Amino acid sequence: MRGLTHFITTWVPIILFVAIVFMIYQEANQPETIYVGEGATEASELHPVVEKAKNELVDQASKKDIDVMITDEVRSKERQDELYARGRTTEGTVVTHAQGGESYHNYGLAIDYAIKNNNGNVLWDIHYDGNNNGESDWFEVAEIAKEIGFEWGGDWQHFKDYPHLQMTFGLSINELQKGYRPPPDK
Ligand SMILES: [Zn+2]
Known part of the structure; x- marks a missing residue:
């Protein structure tokens, strides 16, 4: 006992x-998250951290003589559905595997980029070397973006989305759809 x-x-x-x-x-x-409720309204602007990172990316690239053009930021679910239809039910080639609500763009957590050449034309040529340093400008931008904290769509195994950059804050699309968001100050 x-x-x-x-x-x-x-x-x-x-x-x-x-x-x-x-x-x-x-x-x-x-990971700190806030709950905004399932089926909450989509983002109307980029998350402040992503916004800041975007500007830093453009700045750092310009120091390497690369003119980055941000071609897409926040996307409505309707717009995402339109893009999803491309190459499926409408003309064109498939540009995304995400339907409305399934893309980080819908939550203000993703941006797309392209390169502007010296004549001011927007290029989607991932081999273009406008600053003549023997490296593709597109990949140089991707490297800078990753250093800043973006995940790059060009690294994806199944569907390479070369213009795409996103910050997930540890949240899956499923969690975002359920109404969880990164806190605004993170
Ligand atoms: Zn994208």
Whole structure:
């Protein structure tokens, strides 16, 4: 009996203490999200962190003599559905695998880029080397973007989306659709 009492008085507090520390640790390491409700209205502008990163990307690229053009930012679900139809039910080639609500663009967390050449024409040529440094401008921009914290669609295995840059903040499309968002200050 004494052995059991000793066991309880010694180990129970230790186990409780460890459990509480673990729970606090878990809580502190949870990616912070805000809940805006399922079916919440889509974003009308870029997330402030993405907006800042976008401007930094354009700045840093211009220092390498690359004129980056941001061709798309926030997209409505209707617009996303239109793009999804391209190459499927409407003319053209497939440009996306995401339907309305399935793209980070719909939540203000993605941008698309292209390159402007010296004549001011917008190019979607991933081999163009306008600054003549032996590297494709497109890939140079992707490298800068990744350093800033973007995920690049050109790295995807199944469907390479070379113009696409996104920041997920650890949130899946499923979570975004369920109404979770990154906090505005993150
Ligand atoms: Zn995109």
